[in-house]
Amino acid sequence: MALIDAVLNKVFLLIWLGVVAFSAQAQKFALSEGDITFFSEAALENIKAENKSITSVFDASTGEIAFAVPNNQFQFEKKLMQQHFNEKYMESEKYPRSTFSGKLYGFDPSYSGQQQVKAVGKMFIHGVTQSVEIPGVIEVGSQGIVVKSTFTIKLADYKIKIPQILWQNIAEQVEVTVNLAYKPL
Amino acid sequence: MKIFSKQLISVIDQSKTQNQKGKIERNSKPDSTINKDTKHERKLSRSILSLIFILTATLLSAQDDLLKELTDEPVESETIATFKGSRVINLQSVETRPKGTLEFIFSHRFGRINEGAYTLWGLDDAYVRLGLEYGITDRLGAGIGRNSVDKSFDAYARYKLLAQHPGKMPVTVTALGTINYRSSPKKGEGIVPVTTRDRISFVGQLLIARKFTPGLSLQVNPLIVHRNTVNQQYENNDDVALGFAGRQKISRSIAFTAEYLIRLTSNENNPPAYERYNAIGFGIDIETGGHVFQLVFTNSLGLIERAVVAETNGNFWDGDIHFGFNITRTFQLSGKK
Numbered sequence: 001m002a003l004i005d006a007v008l009n010k011v012f013l014l015i016w017l018g019v020v021a022f023s024a025q026a027q028k029f030a031l032s033e034g035d036i037t038f039f040s041e042a043a044l045e046n047i048k049a050e051n052k053s054i055t056s057v058f059d060a061s062t063g064e065i066a067f068a069v070p071n072n073q074f075q076f077e078k079k080l081m082q083q084h085f086n087e088k089y090m091e092s093e094k095y096p097r098s099t100f101s102g103k104l105y106g107f108d109p110s111y112s113g114q115q116q117v118k119a120v121g122k123m124f125i126h127g128v129t130q131s132v133e134i135p136g137v138i139e140v141g142s143q144g145i146v147v148k149s150t151f152t153i154k155l156a157d158y159k160i161k162i163p164q165i166l167w168q169n170i171a172e173q174v175e176v177t178v179n180l181a182y183k184p185l
Numbered sequence: 186m187k188i189f190s191k192q193l194i195s196v197i198d199q200s201k202t203q204n205q206k207g208k209i210e211r212n213s214k215p216d217s218t219i220n221k222d223t224k225h226e227r228k229l230s231r232s233i234l235s236l237i238f239i240l241t242a243t244l245l246s247a248q249d250d251l252l253k254e255l256t257d258e259p260v261e262s263e264t265i266a267t268f269k270g271s272r273v274i275n276l277q278s279v280e281t282r283p284k285g286t287l288e289f290i291f292s293h294r295f296g297r298i299n300e301g302a303y304t305l306w307g308l309d310d311a312y313v314r315l316g317l318e319y320g321i322t323d324r325l326g327a328g329i330g331r332n333s334v335d336k337s338f339d340a341y342a343r344y345k346l347l348a349q350h351p352g353k354m355p356v357t358v359t360a361l362g363t364i365n366y367r368s369s370p371k372k373g374e375g376i377v378p379v380t381t382r383d384r385i386s387f388v389g390q391l392l393i394a395r396k397f398t399p400g401l402s403l404q405v406n407p408l409i410v411h412r413n414t415v416n417q418q419y420e421n422n423d424d425v426a427l428g429f430a431g432r433q434k435i436s437r438s439i440a441f442t443a444e445y446l447i448r449l450t451s452n453e454n455n456p457p458a459y460e461r462y463n464a465i466g467f468g469i470d471i472e473t474g475g476h477v478f479q480l481v482f483t484n485s486l487g488l489i490e491r492a493v494v495a496e497t498n499g500n501f502w503d504g505d506i507h508f509g510f511n512i513t514r515t516f517q518l519s520g521k522k
Contacts, residue, residue: 068255079283096260180489
């Protein structure tokens with residue numbers, strides 16, 4: 001019995017070491033350069049903003065991907081618009097970040113070159129979490145991995161309301177473009 | 186990784202205790218074999234259960250952990266939009282215009298409400314200030330204006346010394362200096378000859394504000410007004426006052442505002458022509474895109490600090506109230522990347 005005990009304990013320890021080792025060998029990539037832009041096309045005014053303060057992690061072994069965007073770092077051409085974006089629409093003091101976390105499907109890390117993938121996961125904007133599927137392109141190169149995606153966001157899905165008086169200035173849905181370049185961690 | 190190592194340690198601890206227990210069991214007088222086996226099975230199943238539990242937890246938390254790595258640090262940001270406009274009601278606010286932004290300010294005060302129906306509760310009379318303010322940098326601004334009361338011209342510069350920053354700076358502090366020239370009475374038309382020097386006055390003020398919640402902002406501002414020439418029998422060349430102002434948003438685009446100005450150097454028992462009161466104001470801010478509309482009720486007719494501090498001759502509580510508005514329109518003159 002003592003022998004079995006000892007063996008069992010060893011086995012558990014080994015399994016544990018295995019789990020730890022597995023997580024350590026997970027192929028994580030950190031963002032080296034990234035930006036997220038959005039474009040709103042409305043009757044009176046086209047609004048564009050760019051954010052280079054995006055942060056992201058990508059785990060190539062599992063396909064898991066996450067990114068976070070500080071809302072107050074979206075740069076608008078008109079400063080007043082930027083203030084309204086943060087104060088009235090995104091409520092950046094309450095919800096400082098917008099995030100996405102999920103998994104890339106259709107990604108083969110061994111294949112180099114462009115691959116069409118689909119990101120499935122949760123988008124968090126303005127205090128609202130939505131399950132989303134986003135199409136994208138991933139390219140594995142010698143320097144790292146590049147992920148690109150363009151998708152639309154309906155403001156109403158995230159409880160972002162447009163005042164009646166500004167409906168000609170602000171579109172009901174905006175086009176978001178994400179460019180992420182990763183390097184191995 | 187931290188979580189993993191913690192889990193690992195706890196498992197090692199667990200296995201150690203299991204070992205010790207085993208030893209104790211082996212050393213102690215043996216129970217019946219069946220009993221021993223049950224104990225062992227229980228121990229085994231517990232270990233397996235905990236293993237399964239922790240494995241599941243690890244897998245489940247993996248995705249969130251990835252996001253957690255990214256959102257540990259708080260987002261850095263200076264507080265924005267403590268007040269909507271560059272004015273609260275009559276008083277200036279701590280706000281500076283962003284770089285390259287030109288703001289046109291059109292302010293308007295009607296006559297006194299208690300004048301009654303004959304003047305349509307003051308609406309027959311209108312006093313106007315037209316003003317422009319430009320953001321030289323995000324923190325430095327300059328403005329000019331002309332008020333029909335006393336046909337006064339004003340020019341000012343403001344600089345944001347400190348900006349409220351969560352965790353770093355509790356308040357926003359802006360310094361503001363104004364020079365003022367009254368062109369009334371016309372040269373040669375006064376009762377006594379008036380020189381250019383007589384027409385000039387200065388105002389210096391410090392504006393200290395804090396945005397307590399996204400909806401509530403409060404401001405206190407000490408100011409000093411120097412008038413080169415006054416009737417020294419009833420007036421002071423230098424007047425010191427303390428202004429208080431607040432804003433409470435009631436919706437995304439609408440806010441209530443209030444302000445009160447306490448004169449710290451006032452002369453009592455003046456004849457009616459020189460009776461002065463503390464300026465009081467209540468208002469509603471309505472914002473639509475590039476415009477801010479401020480509808481106000483105040484006992485001050487003048488729209489520049491000199492007049493608001495030292496020349497407010499209406500008694501709010503007697504109904505000497507002027508309805509009015511400030512309308513600002515913002516233009517972005519130069520793009521900023």
